[in-house]
Amino acid sequence: MTRMNEIEAHIMADVARGDLTAFQTIVELHHKPLINFIARYTGDRDSAEDIAQEVFLRVFRAAKDYQPQAKFRTWLFTIATNLCLNELRDNKNRPRLVELSDLQEQEYPIAAPAASSPQKAAQDAELSAGVRKAIQNLPEKQRIAILLRQYHEFSYEEISRIMGISTSAVESLIQRARQNLKKSLISYL
Amino acid sequence: MNCAYRNFISAFIDNELPRDQRASLEAHLKTCPSCVREVEMLRQLGGLVGSIPEVTPSPAFVQATVSKATSLPRPAHWSERFLDPVLSFIRNAAVFVFAPEGFGANGRKNLSSRGYLRDFDDSPPGSFADVYLTVIQGGSN
Numbered sequence: 001m002t003r004m005n006e007i008e009a010h011i012m013a014d015v016a017r018g019d020l021t022a023f024q025t026i027v028e029l030h031h032k033p034l035i036n037f038i039a040r041y042t043g044d045r046d047s048a049e050d051i052a053q054e055v056f057l058r059v060f061r062a063a064k065d066y067q068p069q070a071k072f073r074t075w076l077f078t079i080a081t082n083l084c085l086n087e088l089r090d091n092k093n094r095p096r097l098v099e100l101s102d103l104q105e106q107e108y109p110i111a112a113p114a115a116s117s118p119q120k121a122a123q124d125a126e127l128s129a130g131v132r133k134a135i136q137n138l139p140e141k142q143r144i145a146i147l148l149r150q151y152h153e154f155s156y157e158e159i160s161r162i163m164g165i166s167t168s169a170v171e172s173l174i175q176r177a178r179q180n181l182k183k184s185l186i187s188y189l
Numbered sequence: 190m191n192c193a194y195r196n197f198i199s200a201f202i203d204n205e206l207p208r209d210q211r212a213s214l215e216a217h218l219k220t221c222p223s224c225v226r227e228v229e230m231l232r233q234l235g236g237l238v239g240s241i242p243e244v245t246p247s248p249a250f251v252q253a254t255v256s257k258a259t260s261l262p263r264p265a266h267w268s269e270r271f272l273d274p275v276l277s278f279i280r281n282a283a284v285f286v287f288a289p290e291g292f293g294a295n296g297r298k299n300l301s302s303r304g305y306l307r308d309f310d311d312s313p314p315g316s317f318a319d320v321y322l323t324v325i326q327g328g329s330n
Contacts, residue, residue, distance in 0.1 A: 024255045031254070032246055039244045049247060053254050060258045128241040135238070149203060150238050156205045175199035182234055189233050 009068035016063040023063075027056050030076055033152060037077065040147050041084050043136045055080045070161070077152070078162045081144055127188060134184035142177035149174055198227050202235065 014022035034055060039048035058079050059066075066075060135143060144163060148154045156174075160167045182189070194217045200206045201214050218225055247253075 020255055020258060023258055024251065027251050027254050031250055032243070035246045035250070036243050045244050048244070049250055052246075053250070053257065056254050057257060057261065060261060127237070131238055131241045146238075150235065156200075156203070171200050171205065174203070175196065178199050178231055178234060181238065182230065185234065185237060188237055189230055 005068065005071060008072040009066075012063055012066045012068070012072065015060060016066070023056075023060055026059065026072075030073070031056070034076065034080055037147055037152060038080060038084060040132070040135060040151065041143060043132065051083055052080070055083055058083075071158070074154070074158050074161055077148065077154070081148075081162050084144070085140060130185060130188060134181050137184060138177055138180055142173050142180065145170055145173035146177035146181070192221055192224055194221065194224050195227055198224060198231060202228060202231050 008026075011022045011025055015026060031052060035045075035048050035052045038051050038055075039045045042048055042051070055076065059076065062079075066072070135147070138146065141163070145159055148159045148162060149156075154162065156167045156170045159170045163170065165173075194214055197206060197210060197214050201211065206214065214224075218228065
């Protein structure tokens with residue numbers, strides 16, 4: 001077990017005893033990547049925070065079931081993935097296709113690097129919107145797989161555990177996702 | 190061009206190919222411009238996809254989440270979930286065996302001698318408490 005795993009195992013043991021300070025530590029460490037994963041998956045920042053909060057509450061309730069042999073991050077994203085897939089299934093809420101005009105600065109308050117000019121800023125915004133739309137248009141499982149790989153650098157083995165599929169299935173999903181993204185974004189390449 | 194090696198390129202750029210397949214593809218890339226272009230394109234795609242800025246969470250998110258957790262039932266330790274019911278049973282059984290006078294057939298008046306059941310002395314006839322006490326005495330109303 002790596003040092004980080006050991007530390008998180010100790011923290012989770014405290015969470016299992018109802019220690020809210022330990023729970024706050026877990027939330028502080030992981031909330032930003034988790035919210036970003038869910039926001040990129042759903043295309044909706046507001047529901048992403050609601051879903052992320054539910055993920056953490058489930059972590060709190062299930063802390064006693066956490067097995068320290070697995071990385072905490074893998075377990076966390078497994079819960080998030082299941083919630084994301086169920087959120088869309090239960091609400092029959094198909095992913096919102098993000099149109100360029102939908103994306104306002106206040107919807108996605110971001111820490112973007114300062115653009116060198118208004119024209120560059122507009123180009124960057126258009127590119128970001130195009131990428132988000134392309135991701136939103138991917139089938140659910142391809143979207144999950146490519147997000148886990150591209151943004152969170154999970155290995156194929158870890159993704160297979162998160163999604164409950166074989167590593168060859170993960171490889172196939174990511175390959176197809178990339179081909180679909182390439183078609184959508186060919187004008188930017 | 191439909192080169193058979195194209196199917197390995199995605200896993201190649203993720204460094205997920207087994208060693209022998211990786212070596213084979215690297216050798217192939219020295220002779221196949223089409224696959225070289227595909228590698229470059231997928232790497233560019235990765236850069237493009239990775240370049241979109243992150244979402245900044247609401248400043249209140251952490252505290253709001255911890256506050257919600259506060260209202261959840263505290264996760265019970267295994268000893269509380271397992272031992273408490275067992276100990277409760279043993280306590281009640283011990284009272285039944287060693288101090289049966291409170292549970293005799295003389296009626297509920299005996300219950301006054303047991304402090305823990307005194308609260309039920311004035312339970313109205315037919316109420317749940319009245320039925321409960323009757324049952325544990327082994328009698329009927």
